[in-house]
Each structure stands twice: as structure tokens, then as C-alpha cells.
Amino acid sequence: MYSEKVMDHFQNPRNVGEIENASGVGTVGNAKCGDIMRMYLDIDDDGIIRDCKFKTFGCGAAVATSSMATELVKGKTVQEALEITNKAVMEALDGLPPVKVHCSLLAEEAIHAALWDYAQKHDIKIEGLEKPKSDISEEEDEEDY
Amino acid sequence: MYSEKVMDHFQNPRNVGEIENASGVGTVGNAKCGDIMRMYLDIDDDGIIRDCKFKTFGCGAAVATSSMATELVKGKTVQEALEITNKAVMEALDGLPPVKVHCSLLAEEAIHAALWDYAQKHDIKIEGLEKPKSDISEEEDEEDY
């Protein structure tokens, strides 16, 4: 079902945990599947993401995308982090089954939510960042037979 | 599917053939299954059935019941022959599958038809004998699902 990369990040998730006094914390959930992801960012004064940690209640794909997202985010600037899409996360994981695409959206949204929290706390405006939704579930486009 | 007795009478049918100048000949058919049975009777002046032959276009059960019916009829009086029911023929054959019961009716009716022909030709009234139907098919009582 899952690629080897996904299984690796699921079994040995990178950056699990919390950051005390994080620069930004974002929590997002998907009402449809009930899963929840929380992302912690440690951002220095130059706007570089020094550290990133996560906690996830969710499926294998949710755990793996969280893990991969933290890896991708680390060392990036805020602006670069903003450009990390769920597609990029999926690609880095060698893909996800169709039914699991939404899990990667959770990761994208968790980054945005954490950045938004950072922006709010530091009273910064980040170009292109919108207030994140707390629930990222979308309409399934599957047919009903 | 068929009992051993049926198979025996089917493989080695007794009394196949025709009787020239028969005392009575009866032909009956079943429109539903398309089968036809012709019975020849040779009846002496005392009303005893001396000989009986048949020709049948029909299923295994039709052939076997024809054969058995001729056996049962031989040596009987007209009145006795009249009382041979399809049930008696079936019992003598150790039974028939339910879907084949109507084939034995063909035999009963063929005897009646031959007796009727005999009565007509000799201007006799046989007690209890009615003009036979040329088609013995009845309504199937199977349910339709």
C-alpha cells in the first residue's frame, strides 16, 4: 500500500516531539478522517527555520508526511517554507495512494498554520500566507454508484 | 436422474412397433413438450388385450412409460386396462422425477385413446371411458419468481 519511503518515515519518524517556547505552533485537523497534526517551528531572527517538530494523531500517511514535512522545512526561510506544497511532500515520499492524498494536505496546512501563528505573535505580514482553516477536509469527488 | 427400471425400459423397450389391423389405435401428444405416443391394441372377442405395441417420439421417460404401459396392459381386460393410471405406471417404474410426471400421463392417455378407438370401431360403450383429449398438457403449477 505505501512506498518504502513512506514506511521508513512512518517507522522512524523524524522530529517527533514538541518545542518549548516555539516561535510558531499550528494545529490542523481533518473532520472527515478525524486526524490531527500539530507542527512546532523554531525560527531565528533572520527568518530561518532552525528546528521543527511535530505531533500527529493519524494514519500512516499522516505520520510520514508530518515527518517528511519537518525535514523539508528545516533550514528553509519562512518564504521558502511557505512554498512547500503537499505535492512536494508526496513526491519526496515517492507518492501516496489516491485515498491518502488528503493526508499530505494536512502537512501543508500544518506548516501554514504554524507560520501564521509565528506571524501573529511577531506581528509580521508574510507575503502569500492566508489564515489557515482549522479543518482541511474537502469534498470527496468519488462517484456514488 | 432416472431409476434403474426406467433406464432398463428405455434401453430395452418392450413391444416397440405397430400392429397391423389393430383393434384400436390411439395417438396422443403433449403440446408443451412436443412429444407424441401411439399405442396399438389387439383385443380378442372376449375383450382381452392379446397384444399391445407402441411408437413414441419423446423423452426417456416417455419411452419407458410407453414400454411399461404396454406390459401392464397385455392380458388385461378392457375394463382392467382402463383402470391403469399413470400412477400405476410410475410405480411399476420405481418412480419418475417430478418434471417427468406428465410423461406418464401420456401413457395413460394413449391407452385410453386406443380403447376409445376400439370402442368407436366396434360400436361399444366402455363404462367410464371418456373421449380422450388429443393434447394432454396441463398447467404447470410451478411458481414464477
Next chain:
Amino acid sequence: MKKLIYLDNAATTKTAPEVMEAMIPYFTEYYGNPSSVYDFAGISKKALDESRETIANALHAKENEIYFTAGGSEADNWALKATAEAYAAKGKHIITTKIEHHAILHTGEYLEKLGYEVTYLDVDEFGVVKLDQLKKAIRPDTILISVMFANNEIGTIQPIKEIGEIAHEQGILFHTDAVQAFGQVPIDVDEYHIDMLSASGHKLNGPKGIGFLYIRKGVKIRSFVHGGAQERKRRAGTENVPGIVGLGKAVELAVNTMEERTAKEKELRDYLIDRVLKEVPYTRLNGHRTNRLPNNANFSFQFVEGESLLIMLDMDGICGSSGSACTSGSLDPSHVLLAIGLPHEIAHGSLRLTLSAETTKEDIDFVVESIKKIVTKLRSMSPLYED
């Protein structure tokens, strides 16, 4: 047991040893439910995918257009009932033929009770659908044309491509019951404009109880069996994994051997037909002389009744059929033989012999002698026959 000459391969076939070998592990070793999450069940899932791919390739279709069913009858029921339902808003008229299998005919009658209108097309004396009659039968509210690829009794192959073209020109769905044809003749769903196609495993040396419905992408058919999310949510029920594996293997074999196998069958079939027609008087061949299934021969012996003939052949170790095996519970003469214009009593004396790859010339010689002997005997007992 005495030697058996099995010439009823249109009724069902022997499961091929290669098919058995492919299936067995999925009963006792890889028995996982393909829907489960763990790796062990992934083996079952993969087996399904592979079978689906083999079948799709055989039809020039795509994998996600193959939906497994419990057999040909379910596929036929599904195709008719669930498109009728889905397209009811467009219209309630369906066209089929008088010579379809009962899985189509009785489903048609059922739909008529629900308020649909069904046109049953005639066929000519060889069992071929008349294309001009088909064209005339089409109405604005026609939603489906269902014509069998090849007939199970007389073996006649229909002009499927032409029918498909007519259907698609008019924007009407085209379903074909290919239960008898699949594995015997090459089929290309695109070339033939087929939107749905039914097939059954046990007709091509696969297992019984498994079949499939090909559904072209875009066809808005409803579910027939509701429940779990199997078969892309279109057909519920835990997948018959061994059956599906066996079907895949059978299709692979059928496709790989088709050319050689059917050439040999055709040769033997023609030898059988020629000898019987020449050596048994008052005999006719039913169906088309050339446009027929490679393994099918169907005769009518005048003045002879079918069941008696079959039982006597059986006593010689020969398995044949008279009309369709599925309907042998019924006493009606074959609707197919009536449709090609045979009178009642001739329709009654039909014999279908359907060969397999294992049939030999010796078998055929034995069968011809047996037929000659039996037909003579039955005719001598027949009140219809005067010599």
C-alpha cells in the same frame, strides 16, 4: 469408469491444471482479504490486480474497466438492470434479440414488468441478427442494445462490430454477452464499440462461480450488489481471490493458445459436421456454416427427440447437450431453434456437440458411429418416421 468423450464444453469445461496450480496457494496460503491493511493481504490484492490486467489486455481494455462478478448470469443481470436504472431518465427502451441466453431474456422480462419496453430482434435462418431491423428498432428513448457475441446453442457469431457502430452512431450503449465467445475469438472492445461485456470463467477452462463485466469508463451503471467498497465501490462482497486468480490464468492460457487451438478445433468440427450430414439422412446443421464458434456443432435429426438421443449417447460415454444445459429443467423446445425457424418437432431433436482442445479424431469417429446407430434406433421407434 468407461472412457468419457466430453463434448459439452459450451455447458462447462474442465478446470485446466495450470489454473488449479495458480489458484491453490490463494486458498490455503495467501488467504488474506484484499481489503485489509497488512502486508499479508497485499499479496491477495496484488493477485487481483494481475488478473485484472491480464483480462483487460485480452480485451484491449483498461484495468479499471474490469469488474469481477460471480459469473456470466450476474454480469448480464447487472449490465441490463443497472443501466436501465441509471439511464431511465433518458428513456426506457432496450433492444436485444430472440436468441439471447435466459440470463438476458428473463432479465428483459423482469424489466418489462418494471415498465421498461424491450424489443426482441429476429434472426435469420442462420441465427444472424438483421441489421436493418436493428436500425428500424432504434427510438429516441432507446438506452441500451444488448446482443450476444456468439450463441451458446448454435454457435453463430454476430456482426458485433457493425452492431457496435450502429449503437454508437446513435449514442446508445452497447452490451454484449460474450460468455461463449470470450477466449474463442479475438475481441477488441474499442474496435467493436463495446461498452459492456459479460464473461464467465468456467466456459474457458477456468473455475465456476467467477466471471466479470467489462464496463467502459464513463458508463453510468449503478451497483447491482450493494455493500462494501470492493471493485471500486461498484460490486460489493469479499473478492473471490482464488477464483479471480484462476480466471486470470485461464484467460492467459486461452489467449496464448487461441490461434492453434481453435484451428485444430475447427478442423475436427468440420470433419464431424461433414460426416454427420453425409452419413445420417434427414439431418441438418443449425447455425451458420462458417461464422460459428470454432468448437460448436449443432444438428437436428428429424423424427428424433433430443433427450432420448442424449441418454443413448451417454450410454456410449458421450456427453452432449440438447439446447442449453441451463434450461434442461424446462420442457420447452429451444427458443433459439424456434427463432431460426425450425418447426417444433425438429427443434426437439437437436444435438449440440462442443469440442475442447483435448478432443481427438478418434473421438469424433466414435461419436459419428454412435450417432448413426442411435438415430436409426430412435427413428424405428418414432411414430413420426415412416421408412
Next chain:
Amino acid sequence: MKKLIYLDNAATTKTAPEVMEAMIPYFTEYYGNPSSVYDFAGISKKALDESRETIANALHAKENEIYFTAGGSEADNWALKATAEAYAAKGKHIITTKIEHHAILHTGEYLEKLGYEVTYLDVDEFGVVKLDQLKKAIRPDTILISVMFANNEIGTIQPIKEIGEIAHEQGILFHTDAVQAFGQVPIDVDEYHIDMLSASGHKLNGPKGIGFLYIRKGVKIRSFVHGGAQERKRRAGTENVPGIVGLGKAVELAVNTMEERTAKEKELRDYLIDRVLKEVPYTRLNGHRTNRLPNNANFSFQFVEGESLLIMLDMDGICGSSGSACTSGSLDPSHVLLAIGLPHEIAHGSLRLTLSAETTKEDIDFVVESIKKIVTKLRSMSPLYED
């Protein structure tokens, strides 16, 4: 391959070796079509009859009340759709429960679209139907009550006899989906007032793709699959002879071993339940403590998500399930766990382990240790859990 501890026997089971042995000859040797006339096919016919008799005896039913289907889903669909159709003149109201399998629930939804009304009964916290609510739900136009014998997720066994009595007092048909119960608990269709009962072969060490619907004589159900005259004209399609033989053998084994086997399973199940509840904090048992299937354990681990749990168990060679296998394509939390009142996020962390006759105490010990380790790990990753 590493050792496999297969604890997903509610999803599907291994085909028993005795079942294989019984089936194999009917693939390759006695492959005749039971509808055919010749003796060779009589062997297949006889095999069908014997299987039917075995199954009828297991239910205290009559042979001609057993109708073979392709599995539990088809049987459920048939029971609901074809009685709805047959009794529509009497009424269009059906009563079932919120915890049925999707084969019933989605069929119910389908019938609602056709204009039927379906009442879905609640269950209590243990998953038991409330009899007073059932009584109140009955209306003059109620034609059918369908309540599953035992639930596939939480294993709760329903008060079937009481439900049957209520149904029959009111002259209403009673169907039960016994796919999980048949072979695990004794069933007597007369004592329990059951009019129709669904079962599936692969849940009791029989093959996949075969099942049956028991239909009490006199029930006026329509056909679901139309076509040939098989199954007393009620279910068309060439019979899956090997499957039917295998099912018969599986039922014979299940009945013969039931007492001993389930006693052993119950003991192991209780050992598993006791250890998990004692050794893993924030854990609950779902379903009824005693009125449950002998082989079923179902837990909820708070702050833990089901799929992650399953994948980690899989890495330890343990096959379990979270909710029903059939719905694992779906992301919705189990409708059964919601129906017994679990909140969304707890419903999510459920684990079903279903034992077989082959399960050992060593297996259970290994599984408990694995669960402890995994639950701790997942909780440490969970944003919901604060230690």
C-alpha cells in the same frame, strides 16, 4: 517470511485442508454442469444435494430452503431487495439496525431511493438492539425486520429469538445476517423464528465467493439474479460446484468442532481481553462482555489512531483490523463504534482481533506485548495525549 499471527478471522479465514481436499476433484475430475442430462453431470448434481443437506441440517432447516449465492453480500442484497419487491403491495417499511454490515445498510439506502422507508434501530452501549424500540417501530406497513445475528466489528450477539418472536407475532418476515455467527454459535431457524438467513463460506474456513440464503418455505421472495433454472429457478447461474462442495465441508467441520473449538477460543479471548485491559491504560473493550462471538475482541485505545496501530502490528507479524475490512477504503470512523456511543477520536483508535482454532496462548502473549509497545509509541507522538 517471518511468523504470521493471523488475528483477522472475521475478515476472512484460511480454507481448511479438508475443504480443499473435498473441492479439488470437482474442478478437474467431476467438472460436469449439474444441469446436464448425462451421468457424468449427475456426480456434480449429487455433490450439490449433499452440501445442501449438510447446511440444512446445521440450521434445522429443509434442503429445499437453502439457496446458494456468491457470498454474504449477495445473500443480504437478495433478502432485502427481493422481499421488498414481493411484499410492496403489503407495505414499504423495513426495520433494521444502525450496526448492520454495509451489505445491509447500503441496500437499505438503495431501497429508500426506490420509495421504501427504512427504520435504523439504535443499540445500547454494548451494541444490543433495544427490544422496546423495535416493538414501537413496527407499523402496519412493516414487511421485513432484518437484524444481524452477531456484529462483525464488536462481536455482540443479538437476542435473535426474542426479535424473531416479535416479528412473527406481528406477521412480519424476519431476516438475519448470520455471516459472522454461522459456524460459531448454534442456530435453529425454527426456534429463533428466522425466515431468511445469510451466510458466507470464507468466514468459516470455507472458500471465498460462495454463500447461501436460507429462505423459509412459503416466503414469497423474487429472484435477484434472473436466467437459467438453477436453484429451483430462484438464482440463475451455473452452480459453483467446487465452492458449494467446499462450503458443505466447511459447515460440516464447523458444526462438528463447534463446542470444543469455541470453548478454547473463548478462553484465549478472555485471557487477551483481561491482559490488555489490565496492562494498557486508557483502554476499553467494545461490545458485550459475555454475549459476544467466541473469537472476537475489540478494543479502543485512547489517543491512538487505528491505521497506524495496524501497520505497526503488521511490522511485528500481527494481522488485525480496525473497523471492518470491507470499509477500509473509507476514512469514516466505524458506524458501529459511533452507534455504541464512542466519540469520534476514540472510535478511531479501535483494534479488532479475531481468533481462530489455530491461535495459541503464546501468540496472545506476543500480541499483548506488541500492543503495549506500540500504543506507548503512538501515544508519545499524539498531540492529544499528555502524560
